[in-house]
Amino acid sequence: MSSMMNGTEDNMWSKDRRDSPAADEGIDGGMVGGISPLKKGPWTSVEDAILIDYVKKHGEGNWNSVQKHSGLFRCGKSCRLRWANHLRPDLKKGSFTPEEENRIIQLHANMGNKWARMAAEVGNLISDLKNYNLVIEYNLELLFLIILATHKALCGRLLPGRTDNEIKNYWNTRTKRLQRAGLPLYPPEVCLQGYKMNKDGQNMGKLQTGDAHDPDMMLTEHFKIPEVEFKTLALNPGVLPYSTDLFDASASSVLKQGVGLSYGQGLVIPTIHPAKRFRESQTIFTGLDGSVSTGISEFDQLTDYHHGKITGNFGLSSPYGCDLSNYEQSSCGVLPGSNAILNGNSSSSCEPICGAMKLELPSLQCSETQQDSWGTPASPLPSLESADALIQSPPTKETNSDGQSPRSSGLLEAVLYESRALKHSKKSPGHQTSDAFVANGWGAHSSPMNVCTAEWELHADLNSPSGHSASSLFSECTPISGSSSDEQAYNVRPEPIDQVLSYVEAREVLHQTDCNRPDVLLGSTWFAPSNKYHNDHFFQTDDVAALLGGDQP
DNA sequence: AACTCACTCAACCGCGTGAAC
DNA sequence: GGTTCACGCGGTTGAGTGAGT
Numbered sequence: 173m174s175s176m177m178n179g180t181e182d183n184m185w186s187k188d189r190r191d192s193p194a195a196d197e198g199i200d201g202g203m204v205g206g207i208s209p210l211k212k213g214p215w216t217s218v219e220d221a222i223l224i225d226y227v228k229k230h231g232e233g234n235w236n237s238v239q240k241h242s243g244l245f246r247c248g249k250s251c252r253l254r255w256a257n258h259l260r261p262d263l264k265k266g267s268f269t270p271e272e273e274n275r276i277i278q279l280h281a282n283m284g285n286k287w288a289r290m291a292a293e294v295g296n297l298i299s300d301l302k303n304y305n306l307v308i309e310y311n312l313e314l315l316f317l318i319i320l321a322t323h324k325a326l327c328g329r330l331l332p333g334r335t336d337n338e339i340k341n342y343w344n345t346r347t348k349r350l351q352r353a354g355l356p357l358y359p360p361e362v363c364l365q366g367y368k369m370n371k372d373g374q375n376m377g378k379l380q381t382g383d384a385h386d387p388d389m390m391l392t393e394h395f396k397i398p399e400v401e402f403k404t405l406a407l408n409p410g411v412l413p414y415s416t417d418l419f420d421a422s423a424s425s426v427l428k429q430g431v432g433l434s435y436g437q438g439l440v441i442p443t444i445h446p447a448k449r450f451r452e453s454q455t456i457f458t459g460l461d462g463s464v465s466t467g468i469s470e471f472d473q474l475t476d477y478h479h480g481k482i483t484g485n486f487g488l489s490s491p492y493g494c495d496l497s498n499y500e501q502s503s504c505g506v507l508p509g510s511n512a513i514l515n516g517n518s519s520s521s522c523e524p525i526c527g528a529m530k531l532e533l534p535s536l537q538c539s540e541t542q543q544d545s546w547g548t549p550a551s552p553l554p555s556l557e558s559a560d561a562l563i564q565s566p567p568t569k570e571t572n573s574d575g576q577s578p579r580s581s582g583l584l585e586a587v588l589y590e591s592r593a594l595k596h597s598k599k600s601p602g603h604q605t606s607d608a609f610v611a612n613g614w615g616a617h618s619s620p621m622n623v624c625t626a627e628w629e630l631h632a633d634l635n636s637p638s639g640h641s642a643s644s645l646f647s648e649c650t651p652i653s654g655s656s657s658d659e660q661a662y663n664v665r666p667e668p669i670d671q672v673l674s675y676v677e678a679r680e681v682l683h684q685t686d687c688n689r690p691d692v693l694l695g696s697t698w699f700a701p702s703n704k705y706h707n708d709h710f711f712q713t714d715d716v717a718a719l720l721g722g723d724q725p
Numbered sequence: 726a727a728c729t730c731a732c733t734c735a736a737c738c739g740c741g742t743g744a745a746c
Numbered sequence: 747g748g749t750t751c752a753c754g755c756g757g758t759t760g761a762g763t764g765a766g767t
Contacts, residue, residue: 213735248753249753250736257736285756285757340757342733349732352731727767729767730765731765731766732764734762735760736759737757738757738758739757740757745749745752
């Protein structure tokens, strides 16, 4: 690959020198009658150097001014593309690893052709997290915790260092290959399930309303949706000028959407422009019910739900930690053209077609609106600027006096709970991790990122190739580890689905790692929220460490 | 050696969106 | 409210490469 890249570079140069008028005349380009036509075609090393220098001096953005200030005769678009796809220092070079390949497939199943989102890099994710002042408004330390934890999780979730172009090219090549081989993008049995679901009247509308024809759906119904308070956020209207809709919605309603609908990404931390997020988030939150409650019971509910379905719902899980070579088995070979389970807004029947197919947007991708109801910018995200302002501002007394503790945020609790469960699983080798998929054999790599498969489980949207939640998916597919071969990956073997950690087990795990009992903790440092109004909530750094995947002392 | 084919990769193009005016 | 601009995203194209015949 690298040799190819080098060769390409050389070829680019030679070709450019050979074919490009601009190159023939150096970076000054071909001046024609005093007019400098914008150069097209491959970039030369000189141009690259100029662009790099420009970005170093002026930063990214304002690409149209590159030509003015740097003397490059390239349009802004071209400059941006070149920088984003080739010159950015954080790019990961080389061919995709099998894990990355699997992740791409998984992400595509979740997102559809959202290449840029897949390629979201960590830096952006962290920035976006700053927008999540939903739960951190009153505690900067918690903000730090969340950012750390989520950062780590997301590092394993998305495809840092990869460009949308790379991913897109890979996917197109892959689909082409499968198409030619007459293989489905996703395993037939998954498609059949989707067909069955559809046949049973599992159209998206019903799913949205929480109909539980599907066993997985029914499972989710067994857990009370954790009620998470968002109302306190309204205390900062200046920072969240468009938060009205959001605050009318409890997290539970969101979770109902996210889980009940099993839409796309679960809480995939948004990686798109804040403005765009806002756009989508409006769609998400408007009209959701506003039931609100708080308290520890909700955390219990959350943990219940967590083990039932909701593990990844807070974007803290990564499907990447486990052996994702399995993924392909749990994807669905559907004919994208038949949009039934590909597109949630289609009522057409889902015909499982496992053969040559039209591969455009094969996703399980639901309509943008639906998908975003939980997945994308599943929260109304304020601008980075406002988030910065917020971060710089100390917690308000009003916020605290509102009775909202960090615990009630739900998100944080989920983070911590997950970490505790993970920690427990590490300490107890015989004990499976907290996630069903792990129990199903997905947890061979007892990585913190294992929890992320649950995200897939959660996200396995009903529009997904599977047309059903991933728990059944995983239960039906036996991993073929290490295989990045599409053909090979279609070896599917049914397995029982009865290995899901029970609610009771989940509680046990939690209780065994009672974070409120310092005596049971490992001489750890405690995170005590500086917020004096909520000093009754302590969080153990070990929890975070576990979540972050770091080895505990 | 010549040719075909599949594949990879880089780059371009069209379009949508938000912000600024 | 309309227009312009900047930006980003997804789709598409074309060149280069290597394997197979």
